[in-house]
Amino acid sequence: MHLLLVDGSGYIFRAFHALPPLNRKSDGLPVGCVQGFCNMLYKLTTDMDEGEPPTHMAVIFDHSGKTFRDTIYSEYKAHRPPAPEELVPQFPLTRSATRAFSIPAIEMEGWEADDIMATYACMARDAGWKVTIASSDKDLMQLVEPDGSIRLLDTIPRPGQPPLRWIGPNEVLTKFGVTPDKVIDVQALCGDSVDNVPGVPGIGVKTAAELINTYGDLETLLSRAEEIKQPARRQKLIDNAELARISKQLVTLERKVPVDIDLDGLLRQPIDPSTLFPFLKAMEFATITKRLGNLLEADPDLFEPDPELRAGGTRDIGAPKKSADLSVAKAKLAANVVPGTGPARFAAEEHARIKAIPVNYDAYEIISTPEQLAACIARIVDRGHFAIDTETTSLDAQQAELVGVCLSTAIGEGCYIPIGHSKAGDLLEGGGLVDGQLPARDVLAALKPVLEDPSILKIGQNVKYDMEVFVRHGITMAPIDDTMLISYALDGPQYNGLDILANHWLDHKTITFGELAGTGKARKTFDQLEIAPAARYAAEDVDVTLRLWHVLKPRLAAENATALYETLERPLAPVLARMETRGITVDRQILARLSGDFAQRAAAFEAEAHELAGEKFNLGSPKQLGEILFGKMGLEGGTKTKTGAWATGADVLEDLAAKGVPLARTIVDWRQLTKLMGTYTDALPGYIHPETGRVHTSYSQASVLTGRLSSNDPNLQNIPVRTEDGRKIRSAFVAPQGKVLVSADYSQIELRVLAHIADIQALKDAFEEGLDIHAMTASEMFGVPVEGMPSEVRRRAKAINFGIIYGISAFGLSNQLGIERSVAGEYIKTYFERFPGIKDYMDSQRARVKVDGFVTTLFGRKIQFPNANSGNPSERAFVERASINAPIQGTAADIIRRAMIRMEGELKKAGVEADMLLQVHDELIFEVPEGTEDQAIPVIKRVMETAAEPAVRLSVPIQVDAHAARNWDEAH
Numbered sequence: 006m007h008l009l010l011v012d013g014s015g016y017i018f019r020a021f022h023a024l025p026p027l028n029r030k031s032d033g034l035p036v037g038c039v040q041g042f043c044n045m046l047y048k049l050t051t052d053m054d055e056g057e058p059p060t061h062m063a064v065i066f067d068h069s070g071k072t073f074r075d076t077i078y079s080e081y082k083a084h085r086p087p088a089p090e091e092l093v094p095q096f097p098l099t100r101s102a103t104r105a106f107s108i109p110a111i112e113m114e115g116w117e118a119d120d121i122m123a124t125y126a127c128m129a130r131d132a133g134w135k136v137t138i139a140s141s142d143k144d145l146m147q148l149v150e151p152d153g154s155i156r157l158l159d160t161i162p163r164p165g166q167p168p169l170r171w172i173g174p175n176e177v178l179t180k181f182g183v184t185p186d187k188v189i190d191v192q193a194l195c196g197d198s199v200d201n202v203p204g205v206p207g208i209g210v211k212t213a214a215e216l217i218n219t220y221g222d223l224e225t226l227l228s229r230a231e232e233i234k235q236p237a238r239r240q241k242l243i244d245n246a247e248l249a250r251i252s253k254q255l256v257t258l259e260r261k262v263p264v265d266i267d268l269d270g271l272l273r274q275p276i277d278p279s280t281l282f283p284f285l286k287a288m289e290f291a292t293i294t295k296r297l298g299n300l301l302e303a304d305p306d307l308f309e310p311d312p313e314l315r316a317g318g319t320r321d322i323g324a325p326k327k328s329a330d331l332s333v334a335k336a337k338l339a340a341n342v343v344p345g346t347g348p349a350r351f352a353a354e355e356h357a358r359i360k361a362i363p364v365n366y367d368a369y370e371i372i373s374t375p376e377q378l379a380a381c382i383a384r385i386v387d388r389g390h391f392a393i394d395t396e397t398t399s400l401d402a403q404q405a406e407l408v409g410v411c412l413s414t415a416i417g418e419g420c421y422i423p424i425g426h427s428k429a430g431d432l433l434e435g436g437g438l439v440d441g442q443l444p445a446r447d448v449l450a451a452l453k454p455v456l457e458d459p460s461i462l463k464i465g466q467n468v469k470y471d472m473e474v475f476v477r478h479g480i481t482m483a484p485i486d487d488t489m490l491i492s493y494a495l496d497g498p499q500y501n502g503l504d505i506l507a508n509h510w511l512d513h514k515t516i517t518f519g520e521l522a523g524t525g526k527a528r529k530t531f532d533q534l535e536i537a538p539a540a541r542y543a544a545e546d547v548d549v550t551l552r553l554w555h556v557l558k559p560r561l562a563a564e565n566a567t568a569l570y571e572t573l574e575r576p577l578a579p580v581l582a583r584m585e586t587r588g589i590t591v592d593r594q595i596l597a598r599l600s601g602d603f604a605q606r607a608a609a610f611e612a613e614a615h616e617l618a619g620e621k622f623n624l625g626s627p628k629q630l631g632e633i634l635f636g637k638m639g640l641e642g643g644t645k646t647k648t649g650a651w652a653t654g655a656d657v658l659e660d661l662a663a664k665g666v667p668l669a670r671t672i673v674d675w676r677q678l679t680k681l682m683g684t685y686t687d688a689l690p691g692y693i694h695p696e697t698g699r700v701h702t703s704y705s706q707a708s709v710l711t712g713r714l715s716s717n718d719p720n721l722q723n724i725p726v727r728t729e730d731g732r733k734i735r736s737a738f739v740a741p742q743g744k745v746l747v748s749a750d751y752s753q754i755e756l757r758v759l760a761h762i763a764d765i766q767a768l769k770d771a772f773e774e775g776l777d778i779h780a781m782t783a784s785e786m787f788g789v790p791v792e793g794m795p796s797e798v799r800r801r802a803k804a805i806n807f808g809i810i811y812g813i814s815a816f817g818l819s820n821q822l823g824i825e826r827s828v829a830g831e832y833i834k835t836y837f838e839r840f841p842g843i844k845d846y847m848d849s850q851r852a853r854v855k856v857d858g859f860v861t862t863l864f865g866r867k868i869q870f871p872n873a874n875s876g877n878p879s880e881r882a883f884v885e886r887a888s889i890n891a892p893i894q895g896t897a898a899d900i901i902r903r904a905m906i907r908m909e910g911e912l913k914k915a916g917v918e919a920d921m922l923l924q925v926h927d928e929l930i931f932e933v934p935e936g937t938e939d940q941a942i943p944v945i946k947r948v949m950e951t952a953a954e955p956a957v958r959l960s961v962p963i964q965v966d967a968h969a970a971r972n973w974d975e976a977h
Contacts, residue, residue, distance in 0.1 A: 006060050006061060006129070006132070006133075006134040006135070007057055007058070007059045007060050007061070007134065007135045007136075007137070008059060008060075008061045008062070008063075008125065008126070008129040008134050008135070008136045008137070008268070008271065009050075009053060009059035009061070009062045009063075009137050009139065010062075010063055010065060010122045010125055010126060010136065010137070010138045010139065011046065011049065011062070011063070011064040011065065011139045011140075012065065012118060012122065012138065012139060012140035012142060012145070013064040013065055013066040013099065013100075013103065013110065013118065014065075014066050014067040014118050015140050015141075015142055016042055016045055016046065016064075016099075016139075017038060017042060017066075017092075017095075017096070017099050019041075019045065019161065020037075020038045020039075020040075020041030020042040020044075020045055021037070021038040021041070021089070021092050021095075022567065022568055022571050022572060023041060023562065023567050023568065024037050024038070024040070024041040024562060024567065025037065025558045025559070025561065025562065025567070026091065026462055026484070026486070027040055028389035028390065028460060028461075028462065029288065029289050029389075030289060030387070030388070030389060031289065032460075033386070033389045033458070033460035033461060034094060034460065035091040035092070035094060035095055035460065036095065036098070036288050036289070036290075037095075038092055038095040038099070039095050039098045039099055039102055039288060040288070040290055040293065042099045042102055043102050043106070043285075043290070043293060044293070045160070046064070046102075046103070046106065046108075047106065048160075049139055049160055050062070052160075052169055053137070057135070059137065059273065060272065060273060061129075061134075061268060061271040061272055061273060062108055062109075062271060062273050063108065063109040063110075063111050063125070063266075063271045064103045064108055064109070064110050064111070065111050065112070065118040065121045065122050065125075066099075066100065066110065066111070066112040066118055067112065067117055067118045068112040068113055068114050068115070068116065068117075070114060070115070071115070072115055072116060072117055072120075073115060073116075073259075074117075074254075074255050077251060077254050077255060078202075078203075078251055078254075078255055080201050080203075081200065081201055081202070081255060082200050082201055087910070090459050090484075091459060091460075091484065098288070100112075101284060102284065102288075104280070105280050105281050105283075105284035105285070106276055106281060107274040107275065107276050107277055107280065107281075108273075108274075109266060109270065109271055111264075111266065113262065113264070113265075116259070116262050119142065119144055119145060119258050120258055120259040120260075120262050121262050121264065122138055122140075122145065122148075123145075123148055123258035123259065123260045123262075124259070124260055124261060124262040124264055125264065125268070125271075126138060126148055126155050127148075127260045128268055129268060130150065130154045130155055132268065134154075134268075135153075135154060136154060136155040136156070137156055137157075137158050138155070138156070138157050138158065139157075139158045139160060140157055140158075140159075141157065141159035141160075141161055141172070142157075143180065143181075143192075144192070144197075144256065144258070145157055145258075146172065146177045146180065146181065146185060146188050147185055147186075147188040147189050147192075147256075147257075147258060148185070148258065149172065149173060149174060149177050149185040150174075150185070151174050151184075151185070153173060156171055156172060156173050157171070157172035157173075158170070158171060158172070159171075159172055181210060181214055182210065182211060182213075182214025182215070182218070183214050183217055183218060187217050187218075187222070189253060189256055189257050190213075190217045190222050190223040190226075190253065191210065191213040191214050191217055192204075192213075192252070192253075192256040193223050193249050193250070193252040193253035193256055194208045194212075194213035194216065194217070194223070194226075194249055194252075195208055195209055195210050195212075195213045196208075196252055197256070198951035198954045198955075199951075199954055199955040200255070202252050202255045202256060203245075203248045203251070203252055204245075204248065204249065204252050205241050205242060205245040205248060205249050205252075206241060206245060207237070207238075207241050207773060207775070207962060208238070208241060208242075208773075209769075209773060209960055209961070209962065210958065210960065211769070211960055212238070212773060216233075223249060223250070223253055226242070227242065227246045227249060227250075230242040230243050230246070231243070235774065237774050237775060238774070276301065278298075278301055278303040278305075278308070279308065281297065281301075282294060282297075282298070282303070282305045282307075282308040283308050283309065283310060283311035284311055285297070285305070286305065286308065286309070286310040286311075287310040287311040289310075349563040349564075351559050351563070352559035352560045352562075352563040355555055355556060355559050356510070356556045359416065359511070359552050359555050359556050360510070360511055360512060360556070362416055362417060362552070364417075364513055364545065364548065364549070365417055366541050366544075366545070368417055368418060368419070369418075369419040369420070369421065369540060369541060369544035369545070369548070370418075370419070370420045370421070370544070371420075371421050371423065371536060371537070371540045372420050372421065372422040372423075372443070373423070373441050373442065373443065374443075375443070375447070375451075377420075378422065378443065378448065378451055379451070381412060381414070381420050381422075382451060382452070382455055384414040384415075385412065385414055385455050385461065386455065386461070387414075388414045388415070389460065389461055389462065390461065390462035390463075390464060390486075391412055391413060391414045391455075391461070391462075391463065391464065391551075392412065392413040392414075392464045392465065392547040392548070392550040392551035392554065393410070393411070393412055393413075393456075393463050393464065393465050393468075393471060393482075393547060394410075394411045394465060394466065394471065394543065394546045394547050394550065395407060395409070395410055395411075395470070395471045395474045395475070396408045396409040396410070396411065396531045396539065396543050397474060397531060398425075398530045398531060398532050399530070401701075401703075401718070402470050402473035402474055402585065402703070403473065403477075403585070403586065403588070403694055403697070403701045404694065404695075405474060406425060406532065407424065407425055407445060407474060407478070408423070408424065408425040408426060408531045408532045408539075409421055409422055409423045409424055409425065409426070409531075409539065409540075409543060410422045410424070410448065410452065411543040411544055411546060411547045412547060413544070413547035413548050413550070413551045415551075416548065416551055416552055416555065417548065418548065419543075419544025419545065419547050419548040420544065421536075421539070421540035421543045421544045422443065422448055423439070423442045423443075423536045423539070423540070424442055424443060424444070424445040424448050425438065425442075425445060425532050426438065426439045426442060426532055426533075426534065426535075426536050426539065427439065427532050427533060439536060441536075442536075449478050449479075449480065452480070453479075453480050456475065456480050456481075456482045457480060457481055457482065457483065459483065459484060462484055462485070462486055463482055463483070463484065463485050463486070464485070464486045464487075464488065464550060464551060464554045465485060465486075465487055465488070465550060466487065466488045466489050466503045466506075466546070466550045466553070467487065467489045468482075468485045468486075468487045468489075468578060469487070469578045469579075469581055469582045469585075469706070472485070472578070472579060472582040473582050473585060473586055476582070476586060477586075483579065485575070485578065485579070486554060486558070486575065487574075487575065487578055488503075488506065488550055488553045488554050488557060489501050489503075489506075489707050490570065490574040490575060490578060490706065490707055491554070491557045491558060491560075491561065491570055491574075492506060492553075492557055492707075493574060493706070493707035494561065494566045494569045494570040494573075494574050494866075495557065495560055495561065495564060495566050496869065497710055497867070497868065497869045498707055498708050498709065498710060499869070501707050501708065503515065503546060503549060503550065503553075504517065506549075506553050507549045507552075507553065510553060510556050510557070511549065511552055511553070511556070513549065515545055515546070515549060516541065516542045516545055518542070521534055521538055521539065521542055522534065565865070566865070566867070568864075568865060568956075569864065569865050569866055572864075572903070572906075572956070573712075573864065573866070573899060573902050573903065573906070574706070574707075576906045577706060577902055577905060577906055578706065580905050580906055580908075580909065580921075581704045581706060581714075581905075583909075583921075584704070584921055584922060584923070584924070585701055585702065585703055585704060586701070587699075587701075587920050587921075587922055587932075588694065588697055588699030588700055588701035588702075588922070589699055589700055589738055589922045589923060589930070589932070590698065590699050590700075590738070590739050590740065590741050591689055591690075591692075591693060591699070591700045591737055591738055591739070592737045592738075592739050592972075593690050593693070595736060595737040595739075596685075596686050596689055596690055596734075596737050597686075597690075599686040599733055599734065599737065600682060600686040600687050603678050603679075603681060603682045603686055603730070604682065606678055607675060607678045607679050607682065610624075610671055610674055610675035610678065611624055611675060613671050614668060614671045614672060614675065617667055617668040617671060618633045618637070618638075618668060619637075620633075624672060624675055624676075625679075627650060627651075627653045628650050628651075630651075630653045630672065631643070631650055631651025631652070631653045632651065633668070634651065634653065634661070634666075634668065634669070635651045636651070638668070640661065640666065642657075642660070642661075643657075644657075655673070655676075658672055658673050658676075659673060659820065660820060663820050663823055677725075677728075677730070678730065681725075681730055681731070681734060684719075684720070684723070685719075685724065685734045686734065686737075688719060689719060689737070692718065692719045700719065700721075702716045702717065702718065702719055702720070702721050702923070703716070703717050703718050704716055704717075704924070705717060709898075710868055710869075710887075710891065711862075711866075711868060711890075711891050711894045711895035711898055712862065712866050712868075712895045712898040712899055712902065713894065713895075713898040713926070714898075714902075714924055716925070721923060721925060722925055722926065724925075726977065732974045732977075733974070735972070735973040735974040735977065736972045736973065736974040736975070737972070738930075738972060738973035738974075739971060739972045739973075740932055740935075740971055740972070741932075743934060743935055744932050744933065744934060744935055745932075745933060745934075745935050745938055745969045745970060745971060745976075746922075746930060746931065746932060746969065746970060746971070746972065746973055746976045747919070747930070747931040747932075747933055747938055747941055747942060747945065747967060747968070747969045747976060748928060748929075748930055748931075748967065748968055748969075748970075748973065748976035748977045749928065749929045749930075749931070749942070749945045749946065749949055749965050749966070749967040750927055750928040750929075750965065750966050750967070750977065751897070751900075751901065751927040751928070751949065751963065751964070751965055752964040752965065752966050753778060753964075754897045754900065754901075754927050754963065755807075755810055755893050755894060755897050756768070756778060756806055756807070756810070757772055757959065757961045757962075757963060757964075758863075758893050758896045758897055758900075758959070759809075759810060759843070759846075759893050760772060760960075760961050761863075761959045761960045761961050762846060762863070762892060762893065762896070763842045763843050763845070763846035764842050764846075764960075765840050765842045765843060766842075767781075767785065767839070767840060768840065768961075769960055769961050772961040772962060772964075773961065773962060776791075777791065777799075778806065779799050779800075779802045779803040779806055780794050780799050780802070782802040782803075782805070782806055782836075782839075783798045783799050783801065783802035785839045785840075786802060786805075786832070786835050786836060786839055787802075787835075800822075801822055801832070804818065804821050804822055805818065805832055805833065805836050808821065809833075809836065809843060810889075810890055810893055810894075811886065811889075811890050812847070812885070812886030812887075812889050812890060813833075815827075815829040815830035815833060816829075818832065818833065846889075847889050850885075850888045850889045850892070851885045851888060851889070853888070854870050854873045854884060854885070854888035855873050855874055858870055858871055858873050858874075860888045860891050860892050861892060862891075862892050862895035862896040862898075862899050863892070863896045863899070863953075863956075863957045864896065864899040864903075864956055864957060866895050866899060868891045868892070868895055870884045870887065870888060872884060873888070896957075897927065900952050900953050900963075901924065901927060901929070901949070901952070903952040903953065903956075904929070904948050904949040904952035905921065905924060905929065907948050907952065908921055908929070908945070908948050908949075909921065911944055911947075911948045912941070912944055912945075915940075915944045917933075917937065917940050917941045917944050918933065918934055918937060918941075919931045919932070919933040919937075919941045919944075919945070920932045920933075928977070929945070929949070930973060930976075931945065933969070938969035941969075942967045942969065945965075945967055946965045946967050949963070949965045950962075950963045950964065950965050951963075
């Protein structure tokens with residue numbers, strides 16, 4: 006006998022995150038997860054039937070509510086976020102789907118699905134059966150048997166691996182470093198942040214495995230903890246022994262659950278079309294209904310949709326509505342088994358179909374009556390999704406006035422609702438609104454229900470902007486899809502603008518705003534345009550956006566990018582929108598004082614430069630500066646640009662300054678100071694919003710290759726943090742009365758990621774023990790004891806640690822440290838000898854990017870390098886360096902994105918009042934009520950430090966430093 010147990014809850018979440026949203030057309034009920042669940046379930050059974058078919062089968066689900074583990078530890082699973090709103094109504098439908106396919110669906114109050122599966126697996130094993138558990142859940146690996154009587158089956162598609170991956174003792178050993186019988190002890194030590202199993206703080210999987218392999222089991226280890234040589238590790242185990250014992254109870258699966266159905270009750274049954282097709286038709290799954298009808302040699306038209314399910318009910322599936330003489334139970338029932346079908350083909354066919362539909366401007370409609378608006382909204386409700394765009398007077402979402410709203414419910418359609426077009430003529434002398442426009446208040450009141458309806462999907466291009474515009478009118482638009490972010494998840498930042506996307510994917514050239522509004526001083530704002538041409542432009546935007554959504558969205562599934570989009574890109578957009586809307590307070594007086602101080606110092610640098618040059622010249626003129634340095638002074642090493650002028654870029658001046666040229670150092674200092682003035686102290690007051698009194702930066706989510714965010718208008722990402730002047734500028738960012746700022750900064754996140762990716766045990770050990778990583782590196786390289794280490798030695802190790810991440814050369818390191826290039830080369834050579842894994846990683850990345858043309862982060866973000874095999878040596882060298890750094894920087898960027906996405910929900914759940922205001926590289930800035938920072942900081946740190954999980958469990962601890970103060974500088 007062969008028992009197949011399916012982790013139903015795991016399949017639900019996989020189906021939800023792996024596939025694009027789908028709503029039932031008749032009423033907008035979310036059903037995408039249910040459809041994916043059906044496909045996955047039957048692909049599994051079909052694949053299993055290729056080998057040793059299971060004779061018995063059940064799908065096991067988690068039951069909502071408390072379990073016995075909550076009585077052991079009240080904080081168990083306390084930090085798990087609530088299920089997405091659109092998933093909640095689909096939970097009961099997945100049970101109905103299971104029964105529709107004639108498979109038992111089992112859940113039990115008070116027990117987790119893992120306990121039920123453990124019970125059935127042990128019952129079957131004891132009866133001499135073979136057991137397969139379809140799950141990759143690490144908690145179930147404790148059930149794996151050495152003789153293969155119980156195995157796990159991982160069905161998650163992974164690049165370069167077979168579709169079905171068996172998990173036996175060897176795979177468990179690879180995962181945990183121990184045999185299956187010791188998995189519980191390892192989990193008890195390292196804990197589980199997802200389920201909030203505490204474990205022993207600071208003990209990771211590898212350390213736990215090492216300890217258990219040395220001492221045999223948890224109790225022996227705890228009883229002999231005093232013998233452990235490492236002081237920090239020893240103390241952690243002594244201090245947290247009881248937590249480890251509690252954790253062992255939490256992770257141990259119960260194998261004697263009082264199940265109601267015995268093993269014989271799990272006998273596989275043939276599929277009954279009289280229960281299957283009423284369910285599928287009630288869900289409105291036309292494609293899968295037709296496909297399974299052919300495979301079962303049954304006519305779905307003989308059955309009516311199940312009426313209760315059609316109305317949203319979730320009862321057990323019952324009897325047929327019409328009788329028929331049917332031949333039941335044909336093999337091969339997987340949704341993706343039909344030759345020539347699948348996500349890739351569907352995406353290609355959809356692209357060809359959409360591309361062939363011409364844009365018809367005559368089909369666009371101007372909405373000018375309440376009846377037209379009502380008809381448009383009715384189409385939206387019927388469709389369940391639509392494209393939307395706002396037309397405004399400004400690119401600044403915090404100050405833009407709404408001029409019109411454009412909507413598209415179907416390809417080739419577009420509606421423009423003008424509400425703020427001004428009369429022609431001199432607007433300063435009056436004007437008013439063009440006649441025939443609906444009142445803005447009435448339009449927004451009519452649109453608000455559909456814009457906020459959780460069952461209707463809103464599709465936009467850079468939809469974050471529209472969300473911010475609407476929120477100023479009291480409308481919270483959700484849920485959303487964003488064609489710009491879908492494109493970014495698939496192809497990086499190369500095709501982000503709507504015009505570029507339309508040209509690339511649709512072979513369509515859109516009307517540009519410049520064609521309508523003109524250029525230069527005569528350029529009009531949108532409200533000054535005539536309605537008819539404005540409508541053509543606006544309606545085309547939403548029509549094209551909807552077309553692009555149909556082209557790009559299927560590619561997510563076909564190219565394994567769904568998880569990246571659904572977990573990192575789409576949920577981040579509303580978070581950024583809220584951050585931008587909040588803004589941050591800036592003190593004008595501090596900026597004014599700094600501007601005065603900087604101006605005086607800049608003038609002093611200018612006078613000093615004139616004295617060193619022996620003449621007056623314009624310090625801002627590269628041509629004049631080059632003539633003085635390489636003409637008049639005759640310095641060596643000068644090169645000329647294509648225009649014939651001497652090159653005087655930052656790298657040239659830094660090189661000269663390092664060689665001891667005083668004029669070069671003075672110019673470098675002058676440039677840095679004047680740049681701070683022009684970019685910040687003089688410019689920031691102009692960005693203060695007249696109504697909020699705060700600065701509202703705009704984050705670009707889809708412009709950086711590695712996934713980092715960029716900040717514009719103003720750019721707050723590039724304020725220097727390591728210079729005294731940069732810190733002075735940060736001091737101007739302040740908390741309002743009664744509040745404080747909290748700065749939470751990842752500590753050496755990229756080095757930690759490097760240690761994990763390159764598997765550098767020495768670095769991992771240092772991080773786990775909480776050592777000074779730069780001092781440890783210096784000690785390893787130069788043989789200098791950590792105690793009493795000269796600061797210069799540590800500084801050199803720090804420069805190498807960070808330089809290696811960016812592929813630094815001996816030339817670059819020599820400039821940075823002011824040492825001979827040969828000495829710098831020896832430093833790098835010694836570094837690679839001490840940490841050989843880093844060299845192996847770098848070599849593998851260089852080779853991989855040449856073959857694949859891309860590298861990936863730990864979270865699956867694909868970073869494209871189409872010129873990896875360029876004939877230009879300098880271009881190839883750049884790609885090689887970037888391919889080393891990109892997975893590290895990209896993974897760090899993905900981690901802080903995950904933290905931002907989870908942060909607001911976790912703060913709310915903890916009852917903590919805190920507003921997330923800024924993200925600057927590896928740092929998050931919050932505003933909290935004064936006196937509550939001690940409640941906010943632990944939650945912020947926990948969310949940031951566990952952000953990678955459960956998708957990635959790093960083999961090094963993540964550390965966040967967080968502080969509160971009245972201004973940003975003091976909090977940092």
